[in-house]
Amino acid sequence: xxxxxxxxxxxxxxxxxxxxxxxxxxxxxxxxxxxxxxxxxxxxxxxxxxxxxxxxxxxxxxxxxxxxxxxxxxxxxxxxxxxxxxxxxxxxxxxxxxxxxxxxxxxxxxx
Numbered sequence: 001x002x003x004x005x006x007x008x009x010x011x012x013x014x015x016x017x018x019x020x021x022x023x024x025x026x027x028x029x030x031x032x033x034x035x036x037x038x039x040x041x042x043x044x045x046x047x048x049x050x051x052x053x054x055x056x057x058x059x060x061x062x063x064x065x066x067x068x069x070x071x072x073x074x075x076x077x078x079x080x081x082x083x084x085x086x087x088x089x090x091x092x093x094x095x096x097x098x099x100x101x102x103x104x105x106x107x108x109x110x111x
Contacts, residue, residue, distance in 0.1 A: 001044050001054070004038075008058065009066050012033075014026045014030045037058075053093075057097070060089045061090070
């Protein structure tokens with residue numbers, strides 16, 4: 001999952017270079033990054049992680065890392081309120097994961 005997130009963040013950040021007329025190399029990073037990220041996300045799903053949880057973790061951490069990296073690399077604004085928003089997104093994904101675990105445990109004990 002971690003490598004899927006890193007590839008997605010790298011691809012997203014590379015879009016900046018592509019959008020400003022960067023070389024074809026950046027386009028390759030975008031295509032391979034997104035392709036590899038989705039493939040690895042599929043691998044995670046085949047190992048039994050629920051789709052909602054896997055996608056939630058992948059997207060929430062990806063959004064947070066992309067925002068932090070864009071602030072560091074491209075001097076994009078990241079206000080305290082933005083940081084709170086990122087925290088809320090991550091907290092929501094954690095709650096969804098806990099809820100999924102609880103639901104799986106509850107249905108397993110009823111059988």
